[in-house]
Amino acid sequence: MIVERIDARVLHADNRFFLDYLGGEAAARGLFEHAPDAVDAAAASRRAADIPRADLVDLLRPYNERLDASDAALAHIDALAHPDALCVIGGQQAGFLGGPLFVAHKIRSILAVAARLAARLGAPVVPIFWLATEDHDFTEINRIRTLDAAGDLRTISFAWDGRGRPIERLPITSEIRVAADEALALLP
Numbered sequence: 001m002i003v004e005r006i007d008a009r010v011l012h013a014d015n016r017f018f019l020d021y022l023g024g025e026a027a028a029r030g031l032f033e034h035a036p037d038a039v040d041a042a043a044a045s046r047r048a049a050d051i052p053r054a055d056l057v058d059l060l061r062p063y064n065e066r067l068d069a070s071d072a073a074l075a076h077i078d079a080l081a082h083p084d085a086l087c088v089i090g091g092q093q094a095g096f097l098g099g100p101l102f103v104a105h106k107i108r109s110i111l112a113v114a115a116r117l118a119a120r121l122g123a124p125v126v127p128i129f130w131l132a133t134e135d136h137d138f139t140e141i142n143r144i145r146t147l148d149a150a151g152d153l154r155t156i157s158f159a160w161d162g163r164g165r166p167i168e169r170l171p172i173t174s175e176i177r178v179a180a181d182e183a184l185a186l187l188p
Contacts, residue, residue: 090127137167
């Protein structure tokens with residue numbers, strides 16, 4: 001398999017905080033309790049927190065049973081009661097051309113990270129995924145950055161007169177269709 005990576009400075013040139021964090025800048029890293037590679041220290045810190053685990057399970061289990069959750073989901077809920085249990089949390093904001101494949105990739109990644117950490121730490125690690133459809137930050141979702149046939153980075157975006165409303169209310173307009181067609185035309 002060939003994996004090509006695009007430098008974060010190209011994709012996120014306007015996100016100084018993110019780039020400073022990746023670059024190890026003290027001002028950015030200092031806002032976090034642990035460095036991104038300090039897994040053992042972060043796990044120990046979380047385990048020391050006083051969490052009402054039984055109450056959490058007592059609330060989550062009946063709710064998820066009503067939703068007809070899978071046996072695996074219910075087992076993960078039950079695992080939260082273990083005193084050493086930790087969580088891996090990730091999610092996705094609804095976004096332009098994010099699509100089901102991107103969401104499935106993120107879910108699989110969260111599951112894989114949880115499994116690796118559980119093996120490394122010798123404790124249950126529960127994967128948690130959220131979907132942010134109530135978000136109001138249109139600027140975060142109205143564009144994609146992709147490579148064109150020449151390998152140049154292109155930005156494709158659209159406008160919406162509903163700025164400030166939840167993204168879940170975003171209608172499929174002719175402008176979105178044009179942007180989607182432009183993006184799809186770049187696929188091999």
